[in-house]
Amino acid sequence: MxxxxxxxxxxxxxxxxxxxxxxxxxxxxxxxxxxxxxxxxxxxxxxxxxxxxxxxxxxxxxxxxxxxxxxxxxxxxxxxxPWPLSARECARVDKHETRDLLVKAGLGEDLPQECDWEHLGDRRCEGKLKAPEGFYEWDGLGLKKVExxxxxxxxxxxxxxxxxxxxxxxxxxxxxxxxxxxxxxxxxxxxxxxxxxxxxxxxxxxxxxxxxxxxxxxxxxxxxGRDGDEEIGERLRRLNALFEAKGKVVFTVTLRSPCLVYDEWLCTRSWLTTGDIEEAAGAPEGFLEGYRLEAWYSRMVTISGWNAQAGLPRGDEAAIAAGAAFLFAKIVEASQRDAEIQRLAGWLGQAERGIGERLEEGCGEAVVCDEFHCRRRVR
Ligand SMILES: [Zn+2]
The missing domain is CATH 3.30.70 (Alpha-Beta Plaits)
Incomplete structure (x- = not known):
């Protein structure tokens, strides 16, 4: 709840x-x-x-x-x-459309290096692209920066x-x-x-x-709590429509808060694995077998804290930053496609309860198939 x-x-x-x-x-x-x-x-x-x-x-x-x-x-x-780390905005003109690179990278398309905004009869903007900072909200028409x-x-x-x-x-x-x-x-x-x-x-x-x-x-x-976003099955289907021609079934995971995941040596990882997602969703082991991380935008941050009982600072830990975005894909035969999407929809929503460690402190908040990557007016 x-x-x-x-x-x-x-x-x-x-x-x-x-x-x-x-x-x-x-x-x-x-x-x-x-x-x-x-x-x-x-x-x-x-x-x-x-x-x-x-x-x-x-x-x-x-x-x-x-x-x-x-x-x-x-x-x-x-x-x-938080803006997904795959988002890019025009560095010259604020109003030019913000775009998202995650799905483009997953599709293997060329990634834009500069803003291609074109006014009618005018030349292209060609401003540099940069990662927006801070937060955004969707106001029904477009993306709005939250300052x-x-x-x-x-x-x-x-x-x-x-x-x-x-x-x-x-x-x-x-x-x-x-x-x-x-x-x-x-x-x-x-x-x-x-x-x-x-x-x-x-x-x-x-x-x-x-x-x-x-x-x-x-x-x-x-x-x-208010009712959440659109149902996960809907989001999965819309994202996957873009990948049908490639013969792939995909899903994305986008972090809203820093995420702590460890490798076998207890060192923090800078990317997510299918195992992390299976565990977070409570899905059976091997549920995501065959899925590969095909595109990801991630960086690390340090999280620190204060131990009130000991009256001492807590040790610093490296974590995947909020906004990190991951796209997993698997080749699936056309006849199996719908069933596979249905199967994913059955479990993946549960991963939104949190991925990795220290969930009670707000770490690991995640959205599966965030609409940012495939519906909102980002190209
Ligand atoms: Zn521009």
Whole structure:
């Protein structure tokens, strides 16, 4: 079951991109699941009068945070989705159509190097193509960029002795502006009514950096989940219509949050395998046998965190970045085609519950056959 979480920033918020110090601190443009999960946990501990020694014995706390039953998804500005890494936009003119390279690469077509937008009777644009940053939403007509307004705040260090600014110590810190709305989801599996009611409460949270100086105050509201996107079978059929002439059945997986998957040596991988998807979908082993990764756009990011109980930073981990997109394909005889698509539709939707590790912290959020790659007005 899914709940919808909305976070309203009541004061500016800064979630550092990298742990650490420096004179210029950058903020993330979203609130990772692990950040607000920690804030909700500490709020629930305060309300239920739990300490770090007793919390694990509390049945509700146990269910919500220790049993792996609740997934706190990333919260993104206005509920936008991260641009797939396969998207390209014109670097010269904002309005020129954004295109997607994943399906083109899967079809083995030549990939465009420059914008081919043509005004009537005019020459082609020929602007460079670049990967868009941030988030987008689909407003029914086209793709719209979702901006997260940020600004810089400055402060000086104060001398302990003179209580005056210390010379030469001026810092800037980037913040997300107050009044921004961030949205995401909570996935829950079989929790008690009491635990579910606890999750649905509206809460005041303090997140990120500088909460003692008034930064990061936010209101969290939780509502029932809305009906999802178009049915997976429909999305699969539409994507596969493009591959019929090639004799292939394909599906895509597009990540909405960073994803942690490991190889046999426990090193993080920068790509997904069919095994990862089978496991996430709960499908029988060998379900995706014969499927090969034919096109992918991926990069790595570092995710870090804070262990509140130990009062220490958590170790950094490399993860596949949000927006990474993968296309798997298999050669299938024409007579078997429909049955194969039907078979995929039966399981693949379940992989959207999350792929890889640390799902309860919002990692591994994925969309199978994201409409971005085949219906939205991207070529
Ligand atoms: Zn252009």
């Amino acid at each position: 899914k709940l919808e979480a909305t976070l309203w920033l009541e004061s500016p918020l800064s979630i550092l991109r990298q742990r650490g110090t420096g004179n210029q601190l950058e903020t993330l443009r979203h609130v990772p699941g692990r950040v607000w999960r920690g804030a909700v946990a500490s709020e629930i501990m305060r309300e239920r009068k739990l300490t770090t020694e007793t919390a694990h014995r509390d049945a509700v706390f146990q269910e919500l945070f220790l049993a792996g039953k609740v997934q706190f998804g990333d919260l993104r500005p206005e509920g936008g989705a 997260a307004p940020v600004r810089l705040t400055g402060h000086t260090a104060i001398s302990y002795y003179t209580l005056r600014p210390r010379e030469g110590q001026f810092f800037t810190c980037e913040v997300l502006d107050a009044n921004l709305r961030l949205e995401g989801s909570i996935g829950i599996e079989e929790v008690s009514a009491e635990a579910a009611a606890e999750l649905r409460k509206t809460r005041e949270l303090y997140l990120g950096r500088g909460s003692t100086r008034g930064l990061g105050r936010a209101r969290l509201e939780v509502a029932e």
